[in-house]
Amino acid sequence: xxxxxxxxxxxxxxxxxxxxxxxxxxxxxxxxxxxxxxxxxxxxxxxxxxxxxxxxxxxxxxxxxxxxxxxxxxxxxxxxxxx
Amino acid sequence: xxxxxxxxxxxxxxxxxxxxxxxxxxxxxxxxxxxxxxxxxxxxxxxxxxxxxxxxxxxxxxxxxxxxxxxxxxxxxxxxxxxxxxxxxxxxxxxxxxxxxxxxxxxxxxxxxxxxxxxxxxxxxxxxxxxxxxxxxxxxxxxxxxxxxxxxxxxxxxxxxxxxxxxxxxxxxxxxxxxxxxxxxxxxxxxxxxxxxxxxxxxxxxxxxxxxxxxxxxxxxxxxxxxxxxxxxxxxxxxxxxxxxxxxxxxxxxxxxxxxxxxxxxxxxxxxxxxxxx
Numbered sequence: 001x002x003x004x005x006x007x008x009x010x011x012x013x014x015x016x017x018x019x020x021x022x023x024x025x026x027x028x029x030x031x032x033x034x035x036x037x038x039x040x041x042x043x044x045x046x047x048x049x050x051x052x053x054x055x056x057x058x059x060x061x062x063x064x065x066x067x068x069x070x071x072x073x074x075x076x077x078x079x080x081x082x083x
Numbered sequence: 084x085x086x087x088x089x090x091x092x093x094x095x096x097x098x099x100x101x102x103x104x105x106x107x108x109x110x111x112x113x114x115x116x117x118x119x120x121x122x123x124x125x126x127x128x129x130x131x132x133x134x135x136x137x138x139x140x141x142x143x144x145x146x147x148x149x150x151x152x153x154x155x156x157x158x159x160x161x162x163x164x165x166x167x168x169x170x171x172x173x174x175x176x177x178x179x180x181x182x183x184x185x186x187x188x189x190x191x192x193x194x195x196x197x198x199x200x201x202x203x204x205x206x207x208x209x210x211x212x213x214x215x216x217x218x219x220x221x222x223x224x225x226x227x228x229x230x231x232x233x234x235x236x237x238x239x240x241x242x243x244x245x246x247x248x249x250x251x252x253x254x255x256x257x258x259x260x261x262x263x264x265x266x267x268x269x270x271x272x273x274x275x276x277x278x279x280x281x282x283x284x285x286x287x288x289x290x291x292x293x294x295x296x297x298x299x300x301x302x303x304x305x306x307x308x309x310x311x312x313x314x315x316x317x318x319x320x321x322x323x324x325x326x327x328x329x330x331x332x333x334x335x336x337x338x339x340x341x342x343x344x345x346x347x348x349x350x351x352x353x354x355x356x357x358x359x360x361x
């Protein structure tokens with residue numbers, strides 16, 4: 001299993017939508033994630049956000065965010081290229 | 084199947100694709116995800132005239148699930164909520180390993196039918212559902228061992244070639260689902276449907292699935308050509324332009340009304356079993 005995407009969160013509410021159970025949410029796209037995309041976010045089945053997710057690639061500067069969601073010194077990073 | 088079947092008033096089989104694995108409640112609040120929700124949707128669709136329900140499973144979070152255990156929960160709930168509907172499990176799964184793809188075939192009892200994707204298709208920018216011949220063969224062999232009728236998922240003309248290549252290995256009649264939509268799917272146009280139908284073996288039964296706005300016209304055309312139809316929120320969340328559908332059953336009700344206007348009776352589950360030799 002690969003690492004989960006640093007932009008993946010699980011939320012019950014966001015953007016006017018609310019759900020009984022927490023659902024995958026992309027903090028880069030700022031929307032709930034479709035089920036198939038969520039497998040990439042969570043790193044299931046060998047899928048990897050760093051190679052398989054165009055949203056991650058569009059929002060990430062590889063020099064500031066690694067695939068584990070942490071900088072090389074271990075500090076969490078939320079640096080995002082918002083274009 | 085042919086126009087003669089339409090003229091003869093051959094029954095039309097309506098399949099309801101309730102859930103799918105691509106979109107969820109983030110796209111449509113009424114899309115069923117839990118076993119209870121899927122069972123309720125199945126019961127409503129059977130009541131409306133569907134004779135087959137096509138099932139996927141989800142985690143509590145709405146994410147995809149492929150395990151036998153989760154499919155067992157779903158199929159048990161559907162069997163408890165319905166009278167006689169034919170249960171068809173999905174074996175599709177872009178990105179999922181082959182071992183997981185086979186798990187929906189292993190419920191007790193086995194589903195009467197299961198989908199069998201006949202080749203690759205693209206998803207988003209970087210995913211491909213590979214469906215190699217080895218994968219197709221593995222799934223088909225397990226279906227044969229368990230007495231499960233495959234529905235051949237023909238996403239484009241090349242997949243029809245693949246289906247024709249194995250038609251002698253299939254128990255009669257082969258059941259082919261012709262799929263139309265964007266990307267690597269067949270071009271969604273009446274001409275494409277006519278061409279695909281013209282290449283089918285004479286003994287084949289065919290079903291038509293049109294994604295999004297193509298669902299209504301192409302399934303209607305299927306009825307005129309003697310084919311069957313698949314409708315539901317897995318394939319289309321809009322009832323008409325700009326208007327979300329209320330439910331899966333709403334699509335089934337529309338398909339039944341169209342079939343009635345065209346003079347084709349809707350197959351009961353028992354009649355569907357006869358037509359497909361389940």
